[in-house]
Amino acid sequence: MKKVVLLVTVMFFASFVFSQDKDKVTQTIEQSSNGPQITFDKVVHDHGTIYKDGDGNCKFKFTNNGNEPLVLSTVRSSCGCTVPKWPREPILPGKSSVISVKYDTRRMGAINKRITVLSNAKTASVVLSIKGKILPKPAETMPEKTPGTGTTPKTK
Numbered sequence: 001m002k003k004v005v006l007l008v009t010v011m012f013f014a015s016f017v018f019s020q021d022k023d024k025v026t027q028t029i030e031q032s033s034n035g036p037q038i039t040f041d042k043v044v045h046d047h048g049t050i051y052k053d054g055d056g057n058c059k060f061k062f063t064n065n066g067n068e069p070l071v072l073s074t075v076r077s078s079c080g081c082t083v084p085k086w087p088r089e090p091i092l093p094g095k096s097s098v099i100s101v102k103y104d105t106r107r108m109g110a111i112n113k114r115i116t117v118l119s120n121a122k123t124a125s126v127v128l129s130i131k132g133k134i135l136p137k138p139a140e141t142m143p144e145k146t147p148g149t150g151t152t153p154k155t156k
Helices: 001-030
Strands: 039-040 043-052 057-064 073-075 083-086 094-103 111-119 123-136
Touching: 043 057, 073 083, 073 094, 083 111, 083 123, 094 111, 094 123
Parallel strands: 043 123
Antiparallel strands: 039 057, 057 094, 073 111, 083 094, 111 123
């Protein structure tokens, strides 16, 4: 008899808890339809193979697909060799902007860096990445002039 009473009590308590959670889920869904929403054209930029001191710049375009202004609170990189620049003003609904990232191409080897974007969007944190490989510049040599016919001036 104790087991039956205990089972009924647990079932009653569980049904009460789950009904409360259902209301919270419905409320969360209703709230999530409002607010800013950030969408990036790409989240990975592949530089491919570039030479030392080459162009390490890239851009990540994003759009506010929400119905309230989007504010990027901070954009930080995984190391000091990667410097992000982002808009400080709010991005209105339906508008786009760009996060520019500069990688220091004086460092040779593989590139695999992360840029974390924090904002007031539904997805508060988005991780962007850049990858590629930096190679040493090829040696610059002057082409040698080989003597042959027609290489000496004609004298009269």
